[in-house]
Amino acid sequence: MALETSDENYLNGLAVKRQIAIYERTLDGRIQLQKALTALNLALSLSRQDSYGDNQDVQVLVHEAEEKVLHLMEQLISLRTKLLEVNSLLAPGAPSRKRKRSATVQAHYDACTAFNSTYTPYRTAVLGKWSRKVQSANSMSGLGNKFTVLNQSISSQLEDLLRDTDRLVARTRVNRTTSAGNVKLDGATHEGRVDDGAVYNSGASLLYDDTDFYQILLKDLVDKNMAATDAGGVTWTVSKPKTKRPNLDVKASKGRKLRYHVQEKIQNFMPPIPSTTWNDEQIDDLFSGLFGQKVMDVVQEEQEV
Structure with missing residues (x-):
């Protein structure tokens, strides 16, 4: 009994998966037809019919x-x-x-x-x-x-x-591709209003625009993709700490590795030169001059010559 139930659930799951795939392909075809439908509604204007009719x-x-x-x-x-x-x-x-x-x-x-x-x-x-x-x-x-x-x-x-067929048909004749929401036919523009206040063209019998329904389909598609993306991201975030190991060097303990930090290169730097203190040569010259040692050295050098 349990095996039969499992097989039935498996077949039902395959059927649902197949139906979802068919729905997505059908929705993709509807998206591809949107450009053609928009171009057709624009071509219904009187000026275009006069230009291209013959x-x-x-x-x-x-x-x-x-x-x-x-x-x-x-x-x-x-x-x-x-x-x-x-x-x-x-x-x-x-x-x-x-x-x-x-x-x-x-x-x-x-x-x-x-x-x-x-x-x-x-x-x-x-x-x-x-x-x-x-x-x-x-x-x-x-x-x-x-x-x-x-x-x-x-x-x-x-x-x-x-049941309210007239109102539904009137909503499909709303031209949402233009800012004014009207299409010129028979040399004039005929305007009217449906119950929700949307402007429609009572004479545009060839106009068809279901942008409101099309936007609902797109919103459902976007929400579904976003939900799938968010679910995948949450799963990855939850499983990430379990699989990632800490980056530790086990051989650097007990002084087996020299730890050092490389400092950045020193640019435009010159060490200070002290100008207030004397070096050894200056000190020797001072005391030699004070005690006449420098003069005696010069006399001895002349006698040797």
């Missing part, structure tokens, strides 16, 4: 971008179909994995709607299961939030948030 090169590039986006949608639909098949959730009437290259945007939208309808019951069950486990663990550890709605499931809370 340019053949621009039209070719736009067509290539549309083809790549449709190809990406086909790959995502194929991935979702495969996930439904693996989890035995694919209904007999679900859309096929193999999409036609000539499928329109409306066809892709209909396919996504069908997938959402098929996937919703499974998603609700999984969210409810793990939400209850997390709330139970937080309440036992004392980390629960006092503002959490205990009488309402996570699925009900999400449904309440998604």
Whole structure:
């Protein structure tokens, strides 16, 4: 029994690790798409449309971008179909994995709607299961939030948030790439306000900007990396005193080594020359002159010559 529990925990750990890796790769792809999304929102201004609308090169590039986006949608639909098949959730009437290259945007939208309808019951069950486990663990550890709605499931809370569709769509039309928060379309700028006071453009039906959600993802990523770095640093700091040995020279005891300190080089230094005291030669000259010894020595030298 214990062995089966250990194997089950091991498989669950591998599954969680794999899911985290998939989430990080998906988030990296979302980060790579941010520049393209920002450039697209800037290109929606009326002046840019007038400048580049009739340019053949621009039209070719736009067509290539549309083809790549449709190809990406086909790959995502194929991935979702495969996930439904693996989890035995694919209904007999679900859309096929193999999409036609000539499928329109409306066809892709209909396919996504069908997938959402098929996937919703499974998603609700999984969210409810793990939400209850997390709330139970937080309440036992004392980390629960006092503002959490205990009488309402996570699925009900999400449904309440998604019920106000108009407000959510209006928030995605906020142009956060410019200081004014507006995009010029149809020769004029149409401004309005959502409930939280953010300015949005009611006529910018093509504008999409989820910078607020994108910033939350980035903050979560940065906090996660910082937590991993801090945890590694704390572990290294705790284990460092256990592994490091003191730098002591065991052979320097009992006078077996001469201990000395090297002084710094003395620069621009000149020893003092005493000018108030006489040396031996000056003293001899003084007393020789006083007692006539110097004169007698000179006379003796002349007689010898």
